[in-house]
Structures are given as structure tokens and as C-alpha cells.
Amino acid sequence: MRDSYLPLSVSEPRRLAIAHWVDHVNTIETRPEMQDWLCNRDSLTARLVARCDQFRVQRLSQHQTRCLHDEYTKIGLARPAKVRQREVLLKCDSVPMIYGHTVVPLNATANQWPLFHALGERSLGSTLFNDPLVERGALSYARLHTSHPLIQRIKRAVPDMHARTLPARRSLFWRKGACLLVTEVFLPGIVNL
Secondary structure, eight states, rough: OOOOOOSOOOTTTTTTTEOOOOSGGGGOOOOOGGGHHHHHOOHHHHHHHHHHHEEEEEEEEEEEEOTTTTTTTTTTTSSSSSEEEEEEEEEEETEEEEEEEEETTOOOOOOTSGGGGGGSSSHHHHHHHHHHHHOOOOOOOEETTTHHHHHHHHHSSSSTTSSHHHHOOOOEETTTTTEEEEEEEOOGGGGGG
């Protein structure tokens, strides 16, 4: 199986790994039942709501922090720098299905992304897909390994999750010239929906 992450350097700890993002889902060797979940460009929130009795967004954090090493070039930064970050779990019937990670460059204004600061436990997807000014970029895919920082965060939020690798996708959203990057990591329970 092809390695989907690249260590930053030999001297860096293994926990500082970056994902190898690709343009085609077949490159990350996912199970067939995951193909539609990963490739579908419709609202992931709407798809989850349609498949469960009780949908919930659990906000894990929202604050300024340094972006990950595999994010900064994607959002137009010259090096890893501070961004606004939001992390959530999307749950169906109390089971975590998706870990969502969003980063917004600090130079984006409240006029460009007016609801980002006030989302609380509301879905970002519901605002993105209902705003005619928002344009979505291409999807890219990766298989995140235990050494990736997002997997480490998922394991803290969902301690009973023992997967060694998880499929993920990400895409840029644009509004009034400003971007935000949304990464969605698919947790093992999703195959039961």
C-alpha cells in the first residue's frame, strides 16, 4: 500500500507528518462503500441529516492557531502562520461520523465570511451551501495516518476510535475573494449509514 504521508524531516518527531493530498479518490485505496461519501460534492451535513434520527454538531474548538504544514500553501500563505481554526464532530444518533477541520486566513474579513465567528454548534456546511456567493473548489483526498496531527486530535475527541488510518477529503470555498479550507475526516461509523 502506498504511503500517504511524508515526514517533515528525519529530525522531526513522527507526529509532525503531512498528508499527501491527491486529486483522485482511487489513489487513497478506500473501500468501495466510501467512494460516494468521499466524492459527492453535495452538502455532507444534509446527507447525514437524511440518514439519522438525531444530527448534532459538537464544536470541539474555535480559535486562532498556527495552520498545519500541509495547509498553508493551499490557503495562499508563504509559510505556516496563524489562522482562524474551527474543529467539530458531526454526529448521527450520538455516534461521531465526521471530524471537520476548517481554517481561514487571518486576512479574511467578517464581510467575506460573516457567520464564521458566530456558528457555535451550527453546521458550517449549512451556511456554505445556502449562500449564493460561495464557490467551492475541487476536492482532494488523502489517507491520514496515526502520525498526522488531525488523527491525534480525533483520538483525543473520540478515545474509543482505534483506526490506524482514516480517509479524508478537503476543498477550498471562496466568498468575496477570501478562501477557507474545509477538511473532513471520515470516521469508521460512516459505513453503517
